[in-house]
Amino acid sequence: MKTEAPTHSQSILKGNFATAEAARLCRVGFIPAYPITPQTTIVERLSDMVSKGEMDATYVNMDSEHSAFAAAMGAALAGERVFTATAGQGLFYAHEVLHAIAHFRLPIVIANVGRPSIPWNIWSDQSDSLAQRDTGWIQFYGESSQEVLDTVIQSYLLAEQLNIPVMVVLDAFYQSHTSENVWVPDQDLVDEFLPPKKPGPMSIDMENPKAFGGLVPPEHYNKLNYTFWRDAIQVEERAEQIAADYARMFGREYHNVEAINIGPQTRLVLVTVSSITTTARGVIRKYPDVGLLKIRLFKPFPKASVQEALRELPKDAIIAPVERNFLGDREGALFQEMQRALYGAPYRMYDFYAGAGGKDVPPETIEKIIHIARNNPQDVNWVDIA
Amino acid sequence: MKPANEFLIKDEQVFSGALSCRGCGWSLLVRHLASLLGPDTVYVLPASCFSIISGPYPLSELKANVVHTLFAAAPATATGIRAALDRQGKKDTIVAVLAGDGGTFDIGLQALSGAAARGENILYIVNNNGAYMNTGIQTSTATPYGAITTTNPGVGYKKTWPKDLMGIIAAHNLPYAATCSLAFLEDFRKKVKRARDTEGFRLLMIDGPCPPGHKTEPGDSIFIARLAVETRLYPLFEIERQHYKLSYKPGSFVPVDECLKHQGRFKHLFKEENKMLLEDIQSHTDDNWNKLLAMEKLAHVLGEF
Numbered sequence: 001m002k003t004e005a006p007t008h009s010q011s012i013l014k015g016n017f018a019t020a021e022a023a024r025l026c027r028v029g030f031i032p033a034y035p036i037t038p039q040t041t042i043v044e045r046l047s048d049m050v051s052k053g054e055m056d057a058t059y060v061n062m063d064s065e066h067s068a069f070a071a072a073m074g075a076a077l078a079g080e081r082v083f084t085a086t087a088g089q090g091l092f093y094a095h096e097v098l099h100a101i102a103h104f105r106l107p108i109v110i111a112n113v114g115r116p117s118i119p120w121n122i123w124s125d126q127s128d129s130l131a132q133r134d135t136g137w138i139q140f141y142g143e144s145s146q147e148v149l150d151t152v153i154q155s156y157l158l159a160e161q162l163n164i165p166v167m168v169v170l171d172a173f174y175q176s177h178t179s180e181n182v183w184v185p186d187q188d189l190v191d192e193f194l195p196p197k198k199p200g201p202m203s204i205d206m207e208n209p210k211a212f213g214g215l216v217p218p219e220h221y222n223k224l225n226y227t228f229w230r231d232a233i234q235v236e237e238r239a240e241q242i243a244a245d246y247a248r249m250f251g252r253e254y255h256n257v258e259a260i261n262i263g264p265q266t267r268l269v270l271v272t273v274s275s276i277t278t279t280a281r282g283v284i285r286k287y288p289d290v291g292l293l294k295i296r297l298f299k300p301f302p303k304a305s306v307q308e309a310l311r312e313l314p315k316d317a318i319i320a321p322v323e324r325n326f327l328g329d330r331e332g333a334l335f336q337e338m339q340r341a342l343y344g345a346p347y348r349m350y351d352f353y354a355g356a357g358g359k360d361v362p363p364e365t366i367e368k369i370i371h372i373a374r375n376n377p378q379d380v381n382w383v384d385i386a
Numbered sequence: 387m388k389p390a391n392e393f394l395i396k397d398e399q400v401f402s403g404a405l406s407c408r409g410c411g412w413s414l415l416v417r418h419l420a421s422l423l424g425p426d427t428v429y430v431l432p433a434s435c436f437s438i439i440s441g442p443y444p445l446s447e448l449k450a451n452v453v454h455t456l457f458a459a460a461p462a463t464a465t466g467i468r469a470a471l472d473r474q475g476k477k478d479t480i481v482a483v484l485a486g487d488g489g490t491f492d493i494g495l496q497a498l499s500g501a502a503a504r505g506e507n508i509l510y511i512v513n514n515n516g517a518y519m520n521t522g523i524q525t526s527t528a529t530p531y532g533a534i535t536t537t538n539p540g541v542g543y544k545k546t547w548p549k550d551l552m553g554i555i556a557a558h559n560l561p562y563a564a565t566c567s568l569a570f571l572e573d574f575r576k577k578v579k580r581a582r583d584t585e586g587f588r589l590l591m592i593d594g595p596c597p598p599g600h601k602t603e604p605g606d607s608i609f610i611a612r613l614a615v616e617t618r619l620y621p622l623f624e625i626e627r628q629h630y631k632l633s634y635k636p637g638s639f640v641p642v643d644e645c646l647k648h649q650g651r652f653k654h655l656f657k658e659e660n661k662m663l664l665e666d667i668q669s670h671t672d673d674n675w676n677k678l679l680a681m682e683k684l685a686h687v688l689g690e691f
Contacts, residue, residue: 029470029473030466030469030470030473032462032465032466058469058472058473060465060469060504061504062462062465062500063462063496063497063499063500063501063503064496064497064500066458066459066462066497067459067461067462067465067496067497067500068462070455070456070458070459070462070463070465070466070497071462071463071465071466071469072466073455073459073463073466074430074453074455074462074463074464074465074466074467074468074469074470075466075467075469075470076466076470077453077466077467077470078428078466078467078470078471078474079470079474080466080469080470080473082466096456097456097459100455100456204428204451204453204467204470205451206426206451206476206479209425209446209448209449209450209451209452210446210451210452211440211441211443211444211445211446211448211451211452211453211454212451212452212453212454213453213454213455214437214440214441214442214443214445214446214452214454215437215438215442215443215454216442216443217442217443220443220444
């Protein structure tokens with residue numbers, strides 16, 4: 001990662017503030033908001049920037065997340081670039097609207113600071129966003145605040161090219177409320193990368209009135225799904241291209257997945273998302289035969305990128321997804337998607353539930369997972385259950 | 387005296403072929419409304435009869451943009467559209483919600499209250515036909531006391547009074563809200579114009595004839611709507627910043643029976659053993675009317691509008 005860049009300024013920012021900075025840099029025009037921990041400081045910061053005239057946007061305090069997302073949908077239909085942020089119950093409450101936004105093909109970008117469902121828990125957990133896997137939204141998970149800022153900027157380009165909404169997910173507290181060194185790009189650089197939003201096929205045009213979203217008969221509905229699918233299957237490749245362009249212009253490189261120490265020497269691959277990745281990066285330095293696969297683009301799951309990352313992995317290697325989610329199923333979301341991506345591949349795969357509800361996943365836990373995976377794994381393992 | 391012609395539609399803004407039932411109020415309502423609002427309007431429709439009436443994809447009854455949205459989300463969707471249009475300098479474009487009573491009194495009430503309290507520059511039209519008619523006549527909190535619906539059938543007729551939506555909306559201190567009847571077209575059109583020309587959140591509630599739901603003859607829709615006003619079951623009034631003003635005071639007392647007896651949903655009320663129910667409805671209607679008179683007096687005390 002570059003440590004100096006003349007087109008950036010360096011700031012110490014909490015993840016939530018880095019997210020708000022990204023929305024400002026993307027020149028979003030409309031921000032409907034509703035507070036929920038641990039997201040709240042994102043919209044607080046945005047409302048502060050709008051009130052001080054630091055950004056030209058319309059900020060509205062809505063009456064719920066359902067209404068916030070519906071307002072986002074309305075403004076996007078009328079052609080504005082829209083941003084909002086939520087977490088946990090807020091995302092669950094907006095579920096119906098998430099479907100509508102995706103199927104209206106509106107290029108909205110949001111940040112979700114992951115936390116699980118009631119019984120009340122406000123700590124880091126990806127069950128909220130992973131429960132929205134099937135709403136039609138693209139999902140990125142950021143490992144650092146820098147990555148979240150960069151991914152929000154990339155997401156607007158991706159969303160507006162394909163007319164598919166994007167959710168950028170941060171870890172609660174480990175990211176949202178933790179200060180990091182963040183390179184904030186200059187506005188000019190972002191403007192060069194991200195052109196102003198153009199009206200899309202689903203834009204209200206007063207000169208050419210249309211009806212949006214009325215009853216669609218079966219044969220037409222299926223056709224709409226087909227055209228959505230045709231664009232959704234381009235996400236993986238398009239996201240890579242956009243990240244490559246971004247790397248050229250901004251000096252920071254990202255991929256759909258990142259392979260660390262995966263090669264012929266690797267006997268075990270940990271699979272992680274978000275901040276657990278950083279912990280695992282440190283731990284595997286002690287283990288020359290342990291690799292790490294970080295998933296950044298989670299939905300649509302980057303099957304080709306995963307297969308490419310594991311190209312040199314020996315057939316008898318073990319794969320161990322580390323889950324910070326619980327979806328009421330036998331295996332966690334990461335395991336399910338990895339199985340889907342690697343169907344027919346020879347690897348043994350064991351699932352590790354480790355960090356739901358904000359439970360810390362320190363280096364010792366990662367080491368424990370490595371130890372269990374190598375010695376006495378079950379198909380599904382719960383680590384550190386008191 | 388000049389013949390009354392203030393109800394003639396001069397600038398038709400709808401296409402023919404709307405999918406409404408015979409005698410439905412929606413089509414007449416929207417024909418008049420759209421002709422007065424003009425083509426520079428974005429309509430926002432939650433799930434409702436009118437979402438169906440205005441046409442399936444790729445058809446549209448209206449010669450303006452129409453956004454079909456989620457049941458609970460029309461005022462919120464309209465908020466986003468309004469904000470976007472304002473940012474684009476289209477401040478004169480009207481954003482109008484067309485909702486039913488279910489989408490207004492029940493599932494959409496929170497979003498309605500939110501938009502009203504924020505003072506969004508939106509015109510909200512509620513066609514109150516007193517039940518979820520689109521899904522087949524299920525009870526809403528707008529359903530009248532004593533009415534039979536498919537979820538309050540037989541002796542299980544509705545035993546609670548409908549929500550006072552106008553009272554709730556008045557409490558939001560709106561610049562303008564009014565009740566309207568398609569049997570009083572000049573009054574309705576006058577109120578549409580006033581709502582159109584007022585800035586802020588405005589709400590018009592229209593008494594919605596529904597022959598399949600009310601079990602009435604389609605040809606009687608306007609006749610019954612007029613009786614609803616004459617019997618004071620559906621009083622016509624305006625509210626400006628919580629100041630009430632009655633639009634029409636019936637010349638003579640007409641008992642509620644006169645309106646209810648034409649509607650199959652109230653048929654059981656006319657059995658001897660249910661006489662008390664009719665008396666209850668009359669007494670509640672009288673109370674409500676007297677309350678409106680008192681509210682009007684209060685408005686005079688507080689200062690006329």
